[in-house]
Amino acid sequence: MARSPAAVRVWDLPLRVFHWALVLCIIGSLVSITIGGNWMAWHMRFGYCILALMLFRVVWGFVGSRYARFGDFLSGPANIVRYLRGAPEARASAGHNPLGSLSVVAMIVLLLAQATMGLFANDDVFTEGPLVKFISKETSDAITGWHHLNGFVICVLIVLHLAAIAFYRFARGQRLVRAMVGGDKRAGSDGLDAVSIPAAADDGAGTRIRGLVVFALCAALVWWIVTR
Numbered sequence: 001m002a003r004s005p006a007a008v009r010v011w012d013l014p015l016r017v018f019h020w021a022l023v024l025c026i027i028g029s030l031v032s033i034t035i036g037g038n039w040m041a042w043h044m045r046f047g048y049c050i051l052a053l054m055l056f057r058v059v060w061g062f063v064g065s066r067y068a069r070f071g072d073f074l075s076g077p078a079n080i081v082r083y084l085r086g087a088p089e090a091r092a093s094a095g096h097n098p099l100g101s102l103s104v105v106a107m108i109v110l111l112l113a114q115a116t117m118g119l120f121a122n123d124d125v126f127t128e129g130p131l132v133k134f135i136s137k138e139t140s141d142a143i144t145g146w147h148h149l150n151g152f153v154i155c156v157l158i159v160l161h162l163a164a165i166a167f168y169r170f171a172r173g174q175r176l177v178r179a180m181v182g183g184d185k186r187a188g189s190d191g192l193d194a195v196s197i198p199a200a201a202d203d204g205a206g207t208r209i210r211g212l213v214v215f216a217l218c219a220a221l222v223w224w225i226v227t228r
Contacts, residue, residue: 007184009200010094012065014211025049040127048222051115055218065201067095075101094198110154117147130226
Protein backbone atom coordinates (compact mmCIF):
# COMPACT_ATOMS: atom_id res chain seq x y z
CA MET A 1 0.00 0.00 0.00
CA ALA A 2 1.37 3.43 -0.97
CA ARG A 3 2.19 5.90 1.75
CA SER A 4 -0.06 8.88 2.33
CA PRO A 5 1.09 12.02 0.46
CA ALA A 6 1.33 13.69 3.86
CA ALA A 7 3.64 10.98 5.17
CA VAL A 8 7.35 11.75 5.35
CA ARG A 9 10.03 9.07 5.60
CA VAL A 10 12.02 10.01 8.67
CA TRP A 11 13.63 6.79 9.88
CA ASP A 12 15.62 4.70 7.43
CA LEU A 13 15.43 0.90 7.55
CA PRO A 14 18.91 0.35 9.05
CA LEU A 15 18.05 2.65 11.96
CA ARG A 16 14.70 0.93 12.54
CA VAL A 17 16.30 -2.52 12.50
CA PHE A 18 18.96 -1.22 14.91
CA HIS A 19 16.30 0.14 17.26
CA TRP A 20 14.22 -3.02 17.53
CA ALA A 21 17.26 -5.29 17.66
CA LEU A 22 18.52 -3.18 20.56
CA VAL A 23 15.16 -3.52 22.34
CA LEU A 24 15.31 -7.32 22.02
CA CYS A 25 18.93 -7.46 23.17
CA ILE A 26 18.25 -5.29 26.23
CA ILE A 27 15.27 -7.47 27.19
CA GLY A 28 17.37 -10.60 26.70
CA SER A 29 20.19 -9.10 28.75
CA LEU A 30 17.88 -8.22 31.64
CA VAL A 31 16.12 -11.58 31.63
CA SER A 32 19.35 -13.57 31.48
CA ILE A 33 21.04 -11.63 34.29
CA THR A 34 17.91 -12.03 36.44
CA ILE A 35 17.85 -15.80 35.96
CA GLY A 36 21.62 -16.14 36.36
CA GLY A 37 23.36 -19.50 36.40
CA ASN A 38 23.95 -20.96 32.95
CA TRP A 39 22.03 -18.01 31.47
CA MET A 40 25.06 -15.80 32.16
CA ALA A 41 26.56 -17.06 28.92
CA TRP A 42 23.53 -15.62 27.12
CA HIS A 43 23.87 -12.40 29.11
CA MET A 44 27.36 -12.03 27.70
CA ARG A 45 26.19 -12.80 24.16
CA PHE A 46 23.49 -10.16 24.40
CA GLY A 47 26.15 -7.78 25.67
CA TYR A 48 28.33 -8.42 22.63
CA CYS A 49 25.35 -7.77 20.37
CA ILE A 50 24.58 -4.52 22.21
CA LEU A 51 28.19 -3.41 21.80
CA ALA A 52 28.06 -4.06 18.05
CA LEU A 53 24.74 -2.24 17.78
CA MET A 54 25.98 0.78 19.71
CA LEU A 55 29.12 1.00 17.60
CA PHE A 56 26.87 0.89 14.55
CA ARG A 57 24.72 3.72 15.96
CA VAL A 58 27.75 5.92 16.56
CA VAL A 59 28.99 5.42 13.00
CA TRP A 60 25.48 5.77 11.59
CA GLY A 61 25.25 9.10 13.36
CA PHE A 62 27.78 10.37 10.82
CA VAL A 63 27.07 8.37 7.65
CA GLY A 64 23.37 7.51 8.00
CA SER A 65 20.41 9.22 6.40
CA ARG A 66 19.49 12.82 7.21
CA TYR A 67 17.57 12.45 10.47
CA ALA A 68 19.81 9.71 11.84
CA ARG A 69 22.82 12.03 11.86
CA PHE A 70 23.93 13.73 15.06
CA GLY A 71 24.39 16.98 13.20
CA ASP A 72 20.68 17.07 12.43
CA PHE A 73 19.18 16.63 15.89
CA LEU A 74 21.78 17.57 18.51
CA SER A 75 20.92 20.84 20.24
CA GLY A 76 22.86 23.24 22.40
CA PRO A 77 21.68 24.29 25.88
CA ALA A 78 20.14 27.54 24.63
CA ASN A 79 17.95 25.78 22.09
CA ILE A 80 16.85 23.21 24.66
CA VAL A 81 15.81 26.00 27.03
CA ARG A 82 13.86 27.70 24.22
CA TYR A 83 12.11 24.42 23.47
CA LEU A 84 11.16 23.88 27.12
CA ARG A 85 9.75 27.41 27.24
CA GLY A 86 7.71 26.74 24.14
CA ALA A 87 9.43 29.46 22.15
CA PRO A 88 8.45 29.33 18.46
CA GLU A 89 12.03 29.96 17.35
CA ALA A 90 13.28 26.76 19.02
CA ARG A 91 14.85 24.52 16.38
CA ALA A 92 13.57 20.94 16.30
CA SER A 93 14.50 18.14 13.93
CA ALA A 94 11.83 16.05 12.22
CA GLY A 95 13.48 13.11 13.96
CA HIS A 96 14.03 14.25 17.54
CA ASN A 97 12.99 17.34 19.44
CA PRO A 98 15.76 19.07 21.45
CA LEU A 99 14.81 17.30 24.68
CA GLY A 100 14.58 13.92 22.97
CA SER A 101 18.07 14.39 21.56
CA LEU A 102 19.44 14.40 25.12
CA SER A 103 17.78 11.04 25.75
CA VAL A 104 19.31 9.60 22.59
CA VAL A 105 22.83 10.75 23.49
CA ALA A 106 22.47 9.56 27.10
CA MET A 107 21.28 6.13 25.96
CA ILE A 108 24.14 5.77 23.47
CA VAL A 109 26.79 6.77 26.02
CA LEU A 110 25.41 4.63 28.84
CA LEU A 111 24.82 1.50 26.74
CA LEU A 112 28.20 1.80 25.03
CA ALA A 113 29.85 2.16 28.44
CA GLN A 114 27.82 -0.73 29.86
CA ALA A 115 28.71 -3.14 27.09
CA THR A 116 32.38 -2.12 27.23
CA MET A 117 32.57 -2.55 31.01
CA GLY A 118 30.99 -5.98 30.63
CA LEU A 119 34.08 -7.11 28.73
CA PHE A 120 36.10 -6.61 31.93
CA ALA A 121 33.50 -7.67 34.53
CA ASN A 122 33.17 -10.91 36.53
CA ASP A 123 30.53 -12.53 38.73
CA ASP A 124 32.98 -14.03 41.26
CA VAL A 125 31.70 -17.52 40.39
CA PHE A 126 32.50 -18.89 36.94
CA THR A 127 31.67 -16.13 34.45
CA GLU A 128 33.99 -13.32 33.43
CA GLY A 129 34.35 -11.00 30.48
CA PRO A 130 36.77 -11.92 27.68
CA LEU A 131 39.16 -9.08 28.54
CA VAL A 132 39.44 -9.76 32.28
CA LYS A 133 42.74 -11.54 31.62
CA PHE A 134 44.32 -8.22 30.72
CA ILE A 135 43.62 -6.51 34.07
CA SER A 136 43.96 -7.28 37.78
CA LYS A 137 41.21 -8.89 39.86
CA GLU A 138 40.84 -5.68 41.89
CA THR A 139 40.33 -3.61 38.74
CA SER A 140 37.83 -6.13 37.39
CA ASP A 141 35.87 -6.02 40.65
CA ALA A 142 35.76 -2.24 40.52
CA ILE A 143 34.53 -2.27 36.92
CA THR A 144 31.94 -4.90 37.87
CA GLY A 145 30.59 -2.54 40.52
CA TRP A 146 30.32 0.29 37.98
CA HIS A 147 28.68 -2.17 35.55
CA HIS A 148 25.95 -2.95 38.10
CA LEU A 149 25.41 0.70 39.00
CA ASN A 150 25.26 1.78 35.36
CA GLY A 151 22.76 -1.00 34.69
CA PHE A 152 20.43 0.55 37.26
CA VAL A 153 20.83 3.99 35.66
CA ILE A 154 20.01 2.50 32.25
CA CYS A 155 16.83 0.92 33.63
CA VAL A 156 15.75 4.30 35.01
CA LEU A 157 16.43 5.93 31.64
CA ILE A 158 14.41 3.23 29.87
CA VAL A 159 11.44 3.87 32.19
CA LEU A 160 11.68 7.60 31.46
CA HIS A 161 11.90 6.84 27.73
CA LEU A 162 8.73 4.73 27.87
CA ALA A 163 6.97 7.41 29.91
CA ALA A 164 7.91 10.03 27.30
CA ILE A 165 6.53 7.82 24.51
CA ALA A 166 3.26 7.46 26.42
CA PHE A 167 3.10 11.22 27.07
CA TYR A 168 3.59 12.14 23.42
CA ARG A 169 1.06 9.50 22.35
CA PHE A 170 -1.77 10.46 24.67
CA ALA A 171 -1.04 14.15 25.38
CA ARG A 172 0.35 15.24 22.00
CA GLY A 173 -1.13 12.64 19.65
CA GLN A 174 2.31 11.74 18.28
CA ARG A 175 2.68 8.03 17.52
CA LEU A 176 6.41 7.62 17.95
CA VAL A 177 6.29 3.83 18.00
CA ARG A 178 4.39 3.72 14.71
CA ALA A 179 7.02 5.95 13.13
CA MET A 180 9.84 3.72 14.33
CA VAL A 181 8.08 0.67 12.85
CA GLY A 182 7.10 2.03 9.45
CA GLY A 183 9.63 4.84 9.18
CA ASP A 184 7.11 7.59 8.38
CA LYS A 185 5.72 10.54 10.30
CA ARG A 186 2.51 12.30 9.27
CA ALA A 187 2.54 16.02 8.51
CA GLY A 188 0.13 17.92 10.72
CA SER A 189 0.71 15.40 13.50
CA ASP A 190 3.59 13.38 14.92
CA GLY A 191 5.42 16.65 15.54
CA LEU A 192 5.64 17.66 11.88
CA ASP A 193 4.52 21.04 10.56
CA ALA A 194 1.80 20.59 7.93
CA VAL A 195 2.74 23.90 6.30
CA SER A 196 6.50 23.46 6.09
CA ILE A 197 6.83 19.73 5.41
CA PRO A 198 10.44 18.55 5.87
CA ALA A 199 12.35 16.68 3.21
CA ALA A 200 12.18 12.90 3.37
CA ALA A 201 15.18 10.89 4.52
CA ASP A 202 16.94 8.74 1.94
CA ASP A 203 15.86 5.15 2.53
CA GLY A 204 16.79 3.63 -0.80
CA ALA A 205 18.89 0.58 -1.64
CA GLY A 206 22.14 2.53 -1.29
CA THR A 207 21.33 3.55 2.28
CA ARG A 208 20.32 0.02 3.22
CA ILE A 209 23.42 -1.56 1.72
CA ARG A 210 25.60 1.02 3.47
CA GLY A 211 23.87 0.20 6.75
CA LEU A 212 24.47 -3.52 6.29
CA VAL A 213 28.15 -2.94 5.54
CA VAL A 214 28.59 -0.66 8.57
CA PHE A 215 26.97 -3.16 10.91
CA ALA A 216 28.99 -6.05 9.47
CA LEU A 217 32.20 -4.12 10.16
CA CYS A 218 31.09 -3.27 13.71
CA ALA A 219 30.13 -6.88 14.40
CA ALA A 220 33.48 -8.07 13.02
CA LEU A 221 35.29 -5.64 15.33
CA VAL A 222 33.39 -6.94 18.38
CA TRP A 223 34.10 -10.54 17.34
CA TRP A 224 37.81 -9.73 17.06
CA ILE A 225 37.79 -8.12 20.52
CA VAL A 226 36.02 -10.96 22.34
CA THR A 227 38.07 -13.71 20.69
CA ARG A 228 41.49 -12.25 21.42
